[in-house]
C-alpha cells in the first residue's frame with residue numbers, strides 16, 4: 001500500500017481493507033465499510049528518549065491508595081474491588097438500558113466518598129443531567145457536570161479541574177477537530193478514545209467511557225476501543241425485566257466474568273446483594289419443565305431457574321427457541337439425549353428460557369438444561385428442593401465442574417436440600433445437602449424419570 005492511498009475500514013469490526021466493497025470479509029457485515037484518511041507518516045527522524053523506571057521502584061512511585069471504593073458494592077465487585085487510579089473503563093450497553101443512570105449514581109457515590117468527579121455529557125445539557133440527578137435524589141452530591149463534545153475543550157477542562165474520575169457519556173458523541181470524520185465514525189471514536197486513554201495514563205485520572213452497542217451486540221464501531229482500555233463492562237438485561245446485570249468481560253485489574261446485579265426502580269438503580277433469592281423469588285411449587293441451576297458468576301454463586309417447554313410441532317422443522325442461553329448448546333444437549341439415551345425430539349418444539357432475564361454462559365448448566373427439557377417432555381416435575389449442575393460431554397458422560405463446594409453452600413443457604421452432580425465432584429463440606437452423584441446422562445434419566 002503506498003503511503004497516501006486511502007484506507008477502508010469496517011465500522012463494525014475495525015478490519016482494514018484495500019478497497020471498498022459492499023460486504024466486510026472479516027465480519028460479514030453489509031454496507032459497513034467506510035473510507036478513512038490515510039495515516040500521515042512524519043519524517044524518519046530519531047525520537048527523544050522515553051522515560052523508563054525500574055520494576056522494583058514501582059511501589060514507592062505509587063503512594064496514593066490504589067483503589068477507590070464507589071460505595072456501591074455491586075459496582076466495586078465488577079471493577080475488581082474498586083476504581084484503580086489512572087485506569088480506563090468502557091461501559092457498553094443498549095441505548096436506554098440505564099448506562100447514564102448507573103454512571104450518574106456512581107459519580108454521586110464516588111463524590112460522596114471524597115473522589116473528585118467530573119461527569120461530561122455529550123447527549124444531554126448540564127441542566128438536564130441535573131434534573132435527572134434530582135429525580136434520583138442525588139442533587140446534594142458534589143459532582144461537577146459538563147456538557148461538551150469537543151475533545152480538545154474536554155482535555156483542557158480535565159487538565160484545569162484535575163478530577164480523579166472523569167465520566168464521558170458517550171464516546172460516540174465526542175469529536176476531535178483534527179480528524180475529518182463525523183462523530184460516531186470509527187476514526188473519530190478511535191481517535192477520541194486514544195486521546196482520553198493516553199490522558200488518563202499520563203495524568204493519573206481514571207476515565208469511564210460510555211459506549212452504545214449496536215443491534216448485534218458490538219459497541220458501534222469501537223471493537224477498537226475494547227483493546228485500548230483496561231476494563232470492559234457490559235450493562236445488559238431484558239428491557240421488559242427490571243433486572244440489569246453489569247458484566248466484566250475484560251479486566252486488567254481484577255477477575256473478568258464477574259457480575260453486579262441491579263434492579264431498575266422508579267428512583268434509579270438499586271443494587272441487588274443476594275441475586276439468587278431474587279432470581280428464584282418468582283418460582284412457585286414444583287412444575288414440570290423447571291430446574292434450578294447452581295451456577296457461578298465470577299467469584300460468586302448464583303442460582304437460576306431454567307425453564308423448558310416441549311410440545312408437538314406443527315412444522316416440518318421443529319422450533320428450537322432459546323432465551324438467555326447459547327442455542328448451539330441446546331442443539332448439542334438434544335443430540336446427546338437422542339444419540340446416547342435414545343430419547344427422540346423429532347417432531348417436538350423445544351423452548352428454553354432462563355428466568356429473570358439472566359444470561360447463563362457456563363457449560364456447568366448442561367445438566368440443569370437437560371433436566372428441564374426431560375421434565376417438560378415426560379411431564380414429571382423435578383423435586384422442588386433440588387439443584388443441579390454438571391457439564392455433559394458428547395459421549396453422554398457427566399463431567400465435574402469447578403467450585404462445587406461454593407455451589408452447594410449457596411443452595412443450602414437458600415433452603416435446598418438435594419443436589420445432583422457429576423461423579424467425582426469435589427464436594428468438600430456441604431452441610432445439610434444430600435449430594436447424588438451420577439456418572440452419566442443415562443443413569444440420570446433412569447433415576448429421575450424411570451427408564452426414559
Ligand code: TYD
Nearest residue numbers: 095096097098099100101264265266267268
Ligand atoms: P438511561 O440511563 O438514560 O439509558 P442509557 O444511558 O443506557 O441510554 O436510562 C433510561 C431508562 O431508564 C429509561 O427507559 C427510563 C429508565 N429509568 C427508570 O426506570 N428509573 C429512573 O429513575 C431513571 C432515571 C430511568
Ligand code: MG
Nearest residue numbers: 099100123169
Ligand atoms: Mg445515556
